[in-house]
Amino acid sequence: MKFFGLLSVIIVGFLLLSATKDFPNWGDEDSPANSGPVSSFYIEKTEEKTKVPNMVTAVLADYRGYDTMFETVVIFIAGIGIIAVLRTYGSNESIPKNQVGDEGAGLLARMTCSLILPFIQLFALYVVAHGHHSPGGGFQGGVMLGASYILLALAYGLARAKSCFSEKRTLVFAALGIFIYVGWGVLCLVMGSEFLNYSALDSILPGGVEMARSHSMLAVEIGVALTVTAIMFSMFSNLSTKGRLDKGL
Amino acid sequence: MIWQFDIIILIFLVVTAVIALRVKDLLGASMVFGIYSFLICLLWAEMGAVDVAFTEAAVGAGVSTVIMIATVFSTTRRSKD
Numbered sequence: 001m002k003f004f005g006l007l008s009v010i011i012v013g014f015l016l017l018s019a020t021k022d023f024p025n026w027g028d029e030d031s032p033a034n035s036g037p038v039s040s041f042y043i044e045k046t047e048e049k050t051k052v053p054n055m056v057t058a059v060l061a062d063y064r065g066y067d068t069m070f071e072t073v074v075i076f077i078a079g080i081g082i083i084a085v086l087r088t089y090g091s092n093e094s095i096p097k098n099q100v101g102d103e104g105a106g107l108l109a110r111m112t113c114s115l116i117l118p119f120i121q122l123f124a125l126y127v128v129a130h131g132h133h134s135p136g137g138g139f140q141g142g143v144m145l146g147a148s149y150i151l152l153a154l155a156y157g158l159a160r161a162k163s164c165f166s167e168k169r170t171l172v173f174a175a176l177g178i179f180i181y182v183g184w185g186v187l188c189l190v191m192g193s194e195f196l197n198y199s200a201l202d203s204i205l206p207g208g209v210e211m212a213r214s215h216s217m218l219a220v221e222i223g224v225a226l227t228v229t230a231i232m233f234s235m236f237s238n239l240s241t242k243g244r245l246d247k248g249l
Numbered sequence: 250m251i252w253q254f255d256i257i258i259l260i261f262l263v264v265t266a267v268i269a270l271r272v273k274d275l276l277g278a279s280m281v282f283g284i285y286s287f288l289i290c291l292l293w294a295e296m297g298a299v300d301v302a303f304t305e306a307a308v309g310a311g312v313s314t315v316i317m318i319a320t321v322f323s324t325t326r327r328s329k330d
Contacts, residue, residue: 026250026296056300127303135299143307150315232312240319 051210052217057132061217065196069181072138072224076174079231083171086243104157113155120148128225132217138224145225146232158237158247167237167245170230177227181220250296258295262288275321283314 024031033039042059052058060068104110128141153161185196193200198216205212237245265288269281286309294302 054300135303137300140300140303140307143304143312147307147312147315150312154315235316236312236319239316240322242323 049210050213050217052132052214054132054134056135057137057217057221060137061132061220062198062213065185065220068220068224069185069196072178072181072227075231076178076227079174079234082235082238083243086238087245088243090244104160105155110155113151117148117152120151121145124148128221129218131221132214138221139228141221142225142228143232145229146236149229149233150236153233153237153240158241158245161233162237162245165230165233167234170234173226173230174234177223177225177230180223180226184216184219184223254295255292258288258292262292275324276318279314279317279321282317283310286310286314 024033028034042055042063046055046058047053050058050062052062105113124141124144126141127136127144128138131137131141149161149165152164184198188197188200189195191200191203198213199209200212201216202209202212205215207215241247262285265281265285269278269285272278272281286305290302290305290310293299293305
């Protein structure tokens with residue numbers, strides 16, 4: 001059996017390696033991805049049409065808005081799935097209240113976390129808010145914000161983190177993020193254009209058609225960030241406590 | 250793109266991938282997997298895909314390592330094989 005495994009790995013590896021020589025070189029101007037009409041349109045027209053310097057965010061949040069919307073839905077479904085599989089409601093194994101303060105890390109780790117946490121959260125908010133001008137966006141900022149709550153749970157215990165971000169609040173935030181994203185698309189429909197066609201919103205957002213698209217990207221990124229933050233923290237708290245949400249790592 | 254830098258990162262990538270597969274300790278394997286993610290993040294940052302590198306650093310190296318370690322703590326430490 002091991003022999004056949006090795007043989008299949010060698011054959012598949014050989015096929016993959018022999019296919020790599022047909023790939024275009026790194027940064028090749030004539031490669032299909034770079035020379036096609038779609039990519040050159042994005043590269044040349046993005047800043048002019050949306051006033052967004054970061055092309056990646058413009059493609060993700062505007063031109064391919066459906067893709068990002070359903071990616072957010074996928075993350076939401078993954079989080080709901082983890083809750084559905086792992087979460088148990090029962091008090092037979094729960095710990096008494098007076099032991100809750102014992103969990104968490106030592107004094108040094110706690111002090112370091114309390115010093116570093118505000119900066120992490122501020123930077124996460126900056127990444128979300130500045131995602132269409134510099135690298136970053138809803139996913140990265142949301143993950144960092146979720147990670148800051150995970151760090152809080154690791155240092156001060158899950159009970160402390162849950163006092164900021166309770167289970168109910170987690171689910172409300174996760175659903176609210178999707179609601180913001182889809183609601184923004186529906187708003188475009190209401191204003192008399194296609195779903196997620198942000199240029200229809202220039203009458204209610206300041207700064208003309210281009211800035212309307214830029215502002216809409218920010219709104220959509222905030223929705224993504226809310227969902228990702230909530231789902232990341234919910235995943236960690238469910239996985240680390242086997243769904244009991246009482247005492248973490 | 251500096252090819253010497255690339256070669257070093259790619260060699261370390263293969264080494265960490267093999268270590269993550271071979272090591273018996275699951276906690277160690279998930280930590281080595283975090284190193285693997287950081288190396289991929291370096292590779293992407295070096296190729297100019299900063300957004301992807303940022304995502305890899307935040308998701309791949311940061312949160313998924315924590316989630317994997319959280320999962321490891323609810324299993325037995327060593328694999329059977």
